[in-house]
Amino acid sequence: MINIRDKGAAIWENWNRTKRVSFVAVVIVLVAFLPYAGTFPLTSFLNTPITSYQAVLVYPIAMFVLMALGLNIVVGKSGLLDLGYVAFFAIGAYTMGILGTMTHLNTWEILPFGIGFAMLAGLLLGLPALRLRGDYLAIVTLGFGEIVRIIALNLRQTGGPNGVVGIPNPPPIFGQKFELNDHAGYFWIIFVMIMLVIWMVRRFTVRRPGRAWEAIRQDEDVAALMGVNLLVYKLWSFSIGAAIGGAAGVIYASKVMFIAPDMFTFNVSVLILACVVFGGMGNMWGVILGASILAYLPERIRFISNSRQLVFGLVLLVIMNVRPDGLLPRKKREKIKHKEVK
């Protein structure tokens, strides 16, 4: 099996600073032009039938990449199985929905609230749940995801099964307007958020929390023995993941202008988790690739409308069996650089 991940890492290591910077700049420019890729003849094969390509690019693709990166911190970096990630997405979306319709705050002012509430929920869930191990944590988080949905379904304040309607679009920033059918703006704003998350995760990985997460993932008991405060670092990872989910929720609610409880089912959690595992747990680039493919594929094969989920399931099954570590797995053993050790 060719290890693309190691090949890529080796090339990256051998480049000097100018080469790296120019490569990143080229990639950023290319991705930023993605919304218009459907109009060029060379790249028009990207176009999706039925749904507009630009809409697909925002939701699900960019949104899934963002959420998968968030979940990757929890599942991939620290090895905590979270089956209720959709709860944080829902909390962000409902924060936007309720504050956006009841108060005069705009999306950018609500964004911190959404992130804050999601983090708070992550802490509240994490304090009892993170003392549990493995599959027990999985079932408790799964239950939490369902509880959030059921509460949204039954409370009067959240509009019950009808959800929240008439959520305002974000106000323009830097002259870029945001309207329901103008997808490029949303794509760029989510792209900026994705880049921020990538930067944040890269910084974390080489610093204390990253090392603590890695230790926890490999062996909890040994990590505790070496003096890693398990609960504190697990809570960190959980609430950072939650914050990213909440941010995604705020943007999502503000874009579609309407949210209802059945947008936040267990299936979404499963799909995001599938993105993480499918792409390669713990490796950000793999996760990004996995999320893009899993979000894009069902839309691309919409022409077989009735059985497209069936085909999706079959593809997922085959790929998991052929490449169980994901498309781009993480390096088997992360090398520690000499200067970090001292």
Next chain:
Amino acid sequence: MNFSVLTTQFWSLCLQGVALGFIYVLISLGYTMVYGVLRLINFANSEVVMVGTFATVIAQVTILKNAADSDPLHGFRLIYTLVFALVFSALVCGLLGVLVELVAYRRLRALGTNRLASLISAIAVSIVLSEAVRIYSHSAPLTSPRLLEKWSFGEVAGANFRIDTVMIIVAGSLIFFSLDRFVNRSRLGKAIRAVSMSEENSKLMGINLNRVISLTFFIGGLTTGAAAFFYTTVYETTQFNVGFNLGLAAFTAAVLGGIGNLRGAFYGGIFLGVLEQFSSAILGSQWKSVTVFLVLVLVLLIKPSGIFGEAVQQTRT
């Protein structure tokens, strides 16, 4: 909040809860058997239940040619129909369980990969199953004919002993106790217990690992299929998406009792059934799952490995 039901319907709710609990017990055996052996959540089990409910209706309507609006049957024909549907559903689910193991788990197990890969491939299988049934049934609910007339044996302290309630409790306990005997007394049961203690050592002892694991999935599927039959007999309708909620409740029951432990699944299932009945009577049925999960979190906080602990006879490695 309606606490008056505690005095007026106490025994009735208990009886209903126990009957519902037996359905959960039988499904959660499908989870707990597999978990005991492989240490994996068999995510596809919820869709196996769903297929079982369809198999029950197909056995009654297509194979035995009872019209969808046929009158209740009597005498030998009734017993024959019910037993046939039960066996058919159990066998279909058992074989499906074996198939799920072959497709979703075997290769990954041979490669020795992380547990999450198996989880995702099991989830993929459940997507395939539920989508296949959705397309087959055109997303429409399927009604089962009322072949069993629901007469009552009589009331004791306000609890109505209806024939289907009694049937579930009697047949459910028979199935559970014979399974318990099988696992704890028979040679094959001993092999299952050995594999759950240590795969490596049981291999050294000459146990055919793949066969034992297939057997475990088969047995888990059998009980799950039986549960699907009882579910269809009581509720008389099914749809391609019934699996999720049933599976979730049954899995919660297994965790509540201590996953990997047969008797834990039994008490967990009954407890959960009763709890659900009481919480829907007191708080309204929409808060049922919330109560269940809050209780689950509390139980896990106080006793992190479930009420009865993980498999009593096992040592964790």
